[in-house]
Amino acid sequence: MPEKQKGVLLRKDSVKTTKLKVGLGACGIAAGANEVYNELVRYVSTKKIPVMVEKTGCIGMCHNEPLVEIESEKEGRILLGNITQKNIDTIIDEYMEKQTVNPKYIVAGSDYITEHDGFFKKQVRIVLDNCGRINPESIDEYIEMNGYKALHHAIKNMTPDDIIDEVKKSGLRGRGGAGFHTGSKWNFTKQAPGDEKYLICNADEGDPGAFMDRSTLEGDPHAIIEGMTIAAFAVGAKLGYIYVRAEYPLAVKRLEIALDQAREHGFLGSNILKTSFSFDIRIKEGAGAFVCGEETALLASLEGRRGLPRIRPPFPATSGLWDKPTNINNVETYANIPRIILNGSEWYSSHGTEHSKGTKVFALAGKINKGGLIEVPMGITLREIVYDIGGGIKSGKRFKAVQMGGPSGGCIPESLLDTVIDYDSVTRTGAIMGSGGMVVMDEDTCMVEVARFFLDFTQQESCGKCTFCRIGTKRMLEILERITRGEGVKNDIEHLEQLALGVKSGSLCGLGQTAPNPVLTTLKYFREEYEAHINERRCPGGQCKNLISYIIIPDNCVGCGVCLKNCPVNAISGEKKEPHIINQDICTKCGICMDSCKFDAVDIKR
Amino acid sequence: MKDERIMKIIGRYEADAGMLIPMMQDLQAENGYLPPEQLRVLSKKLKVPLSRIYHVATFYSSFRLAPKGQHEVTLCMGTVCYLKGAGKISEAICEEYSIEPGGTTSDRLFTLQAVNCVGACALAPVMIVDGKYFDGVSTESALKIISGLSLEPATGTAEVEAGG
Incomplete structure (x- = not known):
């Protein structure tokens, strides 16, 4: 077994040719990484520079995208950030000539741990170990990093019960949010009567502000396939589905490539690794419904129906897809499995706290x-x-x-x-x-507005099946809208609390049961902001349009006229080189003046 | 002619009614929306009531029952984009072009879609025009990008400073 201690990033690999790896996750691509990659390929081939240009997944440093990593035998790994198609040629020239890179582009040094901005220092990478290091479209690179070794070990040397025991001992809990013990869940499906069983990977990452699963799917798709195949062997499933959000086209593409490669190599399909075990995986794309992240709604959607949740029990482990025993885990949960099998449950549970491992x-x-x-x-x-x-x-x-x-x-x-x-x-x-x-x-965030934002989201995504969620979230949203409009009335807070507790206890599925959490926590920790909106008609975060006004600070204003020119409603007046003024009767509070001012002369009166 | 295309889609999934959603997704990918006459064919061939097909079509936000504009403008409304002003940007676009979120301009120039999160939070606010991502957009730059759209296929080469 390979040495896999805490600083997995520290490991140096034997590298012969110098490699240039471009981070091509969706974030990187959005920031222009494809253009950088194409330019790099063009420049290197026309100038005949003896390096390999490769694609890799998300490196994780989204704030420095696009990212390019130089990996050479002599210098180790250097991570460069904020690369553009314009500056990449000069960087490569300098590196090839003097083996140095202008320090302003270096975001992490050869050992990552020495990198100067501390981003990687406190991280431990198990799931993301391969992300941003290997080419996700190459099974050979995955195999080089001990890929499919865990599957081989599991199928050849372990019984399904051994595997379940090992996962139980590791303490791994479901990473989709609820935190149920993975090993126990697998055991339920294994124990359930019936020959036909299914395995599902929930990749319907619908939470706004979350992109972990997307990055894992894009950066290391084989780890998920390997994890699923091991799980299928343990629970006795022959067919698996990856239910992936339609908003993640790159993840779907990379998964398709990875599935084909895994089948070609005999890691998936009939008679895996020449044993009697057969298992295959299909991809199903979601169609845009947040509630489908809930497992029973996901099952309904997989069966071609509206994604409506149902009462549990029966749990999917006994009656899931087409009423057959079905094991459902999240992307990150499956991605952990090969590492646990390969390095042992003891190694895995050495990370974490008493009840939350890894x-x-x-x-x-x-x-x-x-x-x-x-x-x-x-x-x-x-x-x-x-x-x-x-x-x-x-x-x-x-x-x-x-x-x-x-x-x-x-x-x-x-x-x-x-x-x-x-x-x-x-x-x-x-x-x-x-x-x-x-x-x-x-400080510039209004917590009432944040609560309203989330409630607006859940209210729209509520499937409408049960009353508490359908009507309760609507009524809560109406109160929150009233407060943020500056029309809050006495007792609004009490009514909100009452409704929140009702929706929480009366809803059928996780969506409704948790929908009030943003309201309840902001009420608990930021109650004074609600009170300021209702009692003083004031928005301390400076976000609620009806409760703020944009003003020009005369001392900062140089009278350049940029805001005056950009104001869509002509609310700003003033002579050139004289402080300008905003007519509050006309102003629609769009904030364009503030965005366009180069002298910080526009402020929000809260 | 048209029936031939829908038959091909049905054949792709071996007329398995459980694969209704993927079939509808393929149908939409080919047409840009779900044409009613094709849904009727789908209903007949799969022996699934038309009401159930509409039941599904109206539930999932990605299905469209009307043709969309020539260009697709998608504004991310995820938490981070929203915190960084995506709501204001959406309002400004709607006002400028007299449309509602999800609507299409009367000249069919573009359809404005809001998406819950594209998962590119570090680049917020994010706007996607015909598949090209624009990061760190402001009301000003978003309107500028859209004003560059014309009623021919766009190339989308505008460059926007990287946000973080």
Whole structure:
């Protein structure tokens, strides 16, 4: 078994030819990585530079996209950030001539741990180990990193019960949000009577602000296929489905490529690794319904119906797809499996806390300096994530809250920043671990508006099957809309609380049961903001249009006229080189003046 | 002629009624929307009531029952994009072109779609025009990008500064 200690990033591989790897996750592509890749291929081939240009998945440093990694035998690995098709040629020339790179482009040094901005320092990469290192479209590179070795070991040397025991001992809990013990779940499906069983990978990552599963699917699709195949062997399934969001076209493409390769190599299909075990996987694309992330709704959708959840029990483990026993796990859960089988449950459970083992992948985003895809050991504190990994709040603003768990989660205030990341501690704050979205908010965020945003989301996504969710979220949204419009009335807070508790206890599925969490946590930790809206007609976050006004600070205004020219309603007047003024009667508070001012002369009166 | 195409789609999934959603997705990919006459063919061939097909078509947000504009403008409304002003951008576009979110301009120039999250949060706010991503957009730059659309296939080469 390979040495796999905590600093998996430290490992140096034997590299012969110098490789240039371009991070081509959806984030990188959005930032222009395809253009960089094409330019690199063109430049290297026309100038006959002896290097290999390769594609890789998401490296995780989204704040420095596009990213290019130089990997050479002599210099190790250097990660370059903010690369464009314009600067890449000069960088390569300099590197080939002097083996150096202008330090302003270096975002992580040869050992990653020495990299100067600390982004990787506190991370432990198990699920993301291959992401951004291998070409996700190459099965050979996956095999080179010990890929499919776990499958081989599991099928040849272990019984299904051995596998389930090993997963149980590892302490792995479902990474989709609920945190159910994976080994026990597998055991239920295995024990369920019947020969026809199914296995499903839930890749319907619908939480806004979450992109962990997308990055894993795009960056290391074989790990998920391997994990699913091991699980299928353990529970006795012959057919599996990956239910993936239609908004992730790149993930679908890479999965299709990976599935074909796995079949060609005999890791998938009939008689896997020349044994009597057969298993195949099909991809099903979602059609845009958040509720389909709920397992019973997902099953309905897979069967070609509306994605409506149903009462459990029976649980999918006994009656799932086409009423057959079905095991459903999330992307990250499956991606952990090959590592657990390969390195042992003891190694895995050495990471984490007593009741939450291993690592968790988070999509760190929002008003933070260094957003990106991170993987941290359970037990790390929120403060370490926000400040040590994320580098603190952008443009020197004050931290206000971190939102965990998307529309089902909650907002955690500054006073609870020392909360450790594990299922139980996070739940105690009123938020949930969720699938791993982590959105950081600063002083310019209105917490009532945030609650309204999430309620608007869940209200729209409510499937309408049960009354509490369908009508309760609607009534809650109406109250929140009234408050943010500046028309809140006495008792609104009490009514909200009452409704929230009703929806929480009366809804059929997880969507409704957790929908009030954003409201309940903001009421708990930011009640004064609700009160300011209702009693003083004031929005402390400076976001609610009816409660703020845009003003020009005369001392900062140089009278350049840019805001005057850009104002769509001609609300700004003033002579050139004289301070301008905004006519509040005309102003529609669109904020274009503030966006366009180069002198910070436009402010929001809260 | 048209029936031939829908028959091909049905054949692709061996007329398995459980594969209704993938068939409808393929149908939409070919036509840009779900043409009613083709849904009727689908209903007949699969022996699935038309009401159930519409039941599904009206449930999932990605299905369209009317043709869309020539260009597709998608605005991400995920948490981070929203925090960074996507709501204001959407309002400005709707006002400028007198449309509602999800609507198509009267000249069929473009359809404005809101998507819950494209998962590119580090680049927020994100706008996607005909498959090309624009990151760190503001009201100003978004309107500028859209004003560059014309009633021919777009190439979309505008460059926007990278946000983070």
